[in-house]
Amino acid sequence: GAGVSQSPSNKVTEKGKDVELRCDPISGHTALYWYRQRLGQGLEFLIYFQGNSAPDKSGLPSDRFSAERTGESVSTLTIQRTQQEDSAVYLCASSLGYGDPVNEKLFFGSGTQLSVL
């Protein structure tokens, strides 16, 4: 497809289980971002990938969160031992990412609604 694709769109899990969220960015976009939005809150930056550079993990809230990206394509966000406070919409975005502000315009997927019971 032409846009950023995320799967699953909804995920319900039990506290303590691990979950894996997937993001397919727009082809040709070198930068990929993960954000989350908890209920009533703004977009919270989690992690940023740019090409082959080391990812910026400064937004990951704990060591239970990790993410990987294969080259300049698919990314997976993994949350281990989920907690109820992890419940949120997890949004993936991609951009051309050449360090030019114009190209930092992000294209977002529709998100994965994660509910931890």
Add this chain to the structure above:
Amino acid sequence: DQQVKQNSPSLSVQEGRISILNCDYTNSMFDYFLWYKKYPAEGPTFLISISSIKDKNEDGRFTVFLNKSAKHLSLHIVPSQPGDSAVYFCAASFGGSQGNLIFGKGTKLSVKP
């Protein structure tokens, strides 16, 4: 410590009137600002942006104003339409550097027919 603040969680406007959404920032190093619009169950979509070398950028019904001395920007929508009802996020970045955008918490705009 929030670097980008949208102090109004919601705004209600009559169709045809002007909508003004406000955003304040604390970091003077920000030099590029963007507005995103989000409908329920969809990801945010880019709306309009402004560089710190400008104080105004206009795109159709949407205009963004930047007041650097006050560290304040605003989005004006004229005339407002019911289809504009959405959550609007203000975002800021360090232009020319690669990294994440800092988003505000959003303002929910409701345009009533």
